[in-house]
Amino acid sequence: MTADGPMTADGRPGPARPGPEHGRLDRIEVTGIRAWGHHGVLAAEKELGQQFVVDVTLHLWTAPAGRTDALSRTVDYAEVAAAVAEEIGGGPHDLVETLAESIATRILTGTGHPLVRRVGVRVHKPAAPVGRPVGDVAITIERDAAPIPAVLALGTNLGDRESHLVGALELLADTDGIEIAWTGPVLETAPVGGPDGQGTYLNSALGVLTTLGPFELLEAAHRAERAARRERLMRWGPRTLDVDVITYGELRSDDEELTLPHPRAHQRAFVLGPWHAARPSAELPGHGPVAALLAAAADRDGLVPGPALTGFDRS
Numbered sequence: 001m002t003a004d005g006p007m008t009a010d011g012r013p014g015p016a017r018p019g020p021e022h023g024r025l026d027r028i029e030v031t032g033i034r035a036w037g038h039h040g041v042l043a044a045e046k047e048l049g050q051q052f053v054v055d056v057t058l059h060l061w062t063a064p065a066g067r068t069d070a071l072s073r074t075v076d077y078a079e080v081a082a083a084v085a086e087e088i089g090g091g092p093h094d095l096v097e098t099l100a101e102s103i104a105t106r107i108l109t110g111t112g113h114p115l116v117r118r119v120g121v122r123v124h125k126p127a128a129p130v131g132r133p134v135g136d137v138a139i140t141i142e143r144d145a146a147p148i149p150a151v152l153a154l155g156t157n158l159g160d161r162e163s164h165l166v167g168a169l170e171l172l173a174d175t176d177g178i179e180i181a182w183t184g185p186v187l188e189t190a191p192v193g194g195p196d197g198q199g200t201y202l203n204s205a206l207g208v209l210t211t212l213g214p215f216e217l218l219e220a221a222h223r224a225e226r227a228a229r230r231e232r233l234m235r236w237g238p239r240t241l242d243v244d245v246i247t248y249g250e251l252r253s254d255d256e257e258l259t260l261p262h263p264r265a266h267q268r269a270f271v272l273g274p275w276h277a278a279r280p281s282a283e284l285p286g287h288g289p290v291a292a293l294l295a296a297a298a299d300r301d302g303l304v305p306g307p308a309l310t311g312f313d314r315s
């Protein structure tokens with residue numbers, strides 16, 4: 001097994017490859033969702049209504065749910081079907097194009113958000129008044145979810161710390177679906193917690209725009225840790241590289257594998273300091289302005305400027 005092989009950072013079996021970072025998402029399909037709607041250009045269609053049938057394809061990474069059997073780590077297809085039926089019953093719109101678009105938007109920004117990264121919608125209007133017998137009228141569209149802004153925190157206090165940070169930034173920047181939006185400065189910070197006598201840390205923070213789902217982003221973070229040969233020997237012990245997901249849009253999650261925002265970020269000057277330096281008006285969802293959190297953090301006096309490293313200069 002190589003450091004980059006199919007294992008999670010703590011040595012458990014990881015997702016079968018190819019995974020989301022290889023551009024291939026899984027698909028959940030719900031077909032034949034039937035409901036009465038009043039869409040159509042003709043007045044009679046709006047007045048009487050007719051049956052519409054919709055098929056949806058949800059593109060998402062399902063390995064976290066498949067591994068743990070947890071519905072909270074995937075999209076509930078019953079909720080999707082209910083949302084689609086509601087959209088069919090809404091409007092009315094003149095065009096099937098508009099109905100398909102409204103269903104795609106509802107899934108990408110509502111029911112399926114943020115796990116569903118792409119959706120396919122096929123709307124059938126089998127009784128459409130075409131003026132002659134036809135088998136069906138259907139439209140198919142495919143739409144991508146908007147990229148999500150996320151914040152990652154990096155820390156290292158073992159081995160060649162500078163190389164670990166530069167390597168992590170390069171690996172993340174090269175990951176499909178991750179675009180680096182900004183980087184914080186590198187700060188040298190006193191260790192917080194863990195065993196006595198461990199070395200000082202270099203910490204930084206990154207802002208990314210990502211088309212990956214939250215678990216896929218965590219997997220990319222773990223991949224960077226594996227590339228630095230991260231070992232988990234003791235809690236808060238020395239480490240070659242730690243990459244934490246601090247925020248993923250406004251998402252709140254109490255899943256122990258991915259708690260969002262990161263459950264200790266609001267107390268940590270070594271996370272808030274580099275973030276604040278790059279984005280002074282940032283807010284941590286559920287906790288308020290990063291500036292105020294930084295001013296109140298117990299470890300705020302343990303930060304000093306670190307080395308100027310390649311890449312960590314994009315604010």
Ligand SMILES: Nc1ncnc2c1ncn2[C@@H]1O[C@H](COP(=O)(O)OP(=O)(O)OP(=O)(O)O)[C@@H](O)[C@H]1O
Pocket residue numbers: 010218232235236237242243244245246255256257258259260261262263264
């Ligand atoms: N927001 C998150 N970012 C990164 N890991 C998380 C997050 N939420 C939960 N985890 C889980 O925490 C577990 C332990 O992570 P890790 O070993 O990096 O902790 P740590 O860096 O020693 O401590 P801390 O979590 O206090 O930073 C991981 O297996 C991961 O699944």
Ligand SMILES: Nc1nc2c(c(=O)[nH]1)N=C(CO)CN2
Pocket residue numbers: 154155156189190191192193194201203236242270
């Ligand atoms: N200064 C500093 N202290 C820490 C850090 C860190 O990155 N920097 N990470 C920890 C666990 O993630 C625990 N303590």
